[in-house]
Amino acid sequence: MLAIIEIKAREDGGHGLQSQSHRTECWLEGWIAVPPLLEQAAWDCVGYCDLDIQDGKLVGLTPRERPPRPEPEPQPPSAEERLGLLEEALAQTDETAIALFESQAEQASINAQQDDALLDIYEMLGG
Incomplete structure (x- = not known):
């Protein structure tokens, strides 16, 4: 099995x-093969690392802290909740x-x- 890692960070x-089990060399442009000695470290940091590439080969990697995961999108109300709101x-x-x-x-x-009061006033005034 060969693992590869993208050279340019996202x-x-x-x-x-x-990784693909039937591959023996890197199959994607912009990626580099991960030597067997570094595979576990690459998977452990899930690709959040600094790569040490020398002469076109990955010779080391330094794990980095993963950024915090974004907050999940709020779930839309269920049909029962919408019915209650309606x-x-x-x-x-x-x-x-x-x-x-x-x-x-x-x-x-x-x-x-008011109309009655106005009529009364009108009549009082002789209208």
Whole structure:
């Protein structure tokens, strides 16, 4: 089995690392064969290392600290959670509609009282 490591590090500082059992030499451009003595170290650091390449051969590697893993993406709410949120929103909408209806009815009553008062004033003024 031959392991190979990507010569140029990725943005996160790691190097790609692969192996194939039927290969005897490096098969990808921009990669280099990992000697058997360094294979375990390369796999242990999962490619997060500094490479020591001399005369086109990997002669050493120094493990580096891996960057912290990014926070996982938040999971979307389940169907049950979405249903609960929709039920809550619907209940709030119903409450708002009822409050608006009651407010409208109250305003109509106030308007009627004002109309009656204006008519009384008009009649008092001899109109």
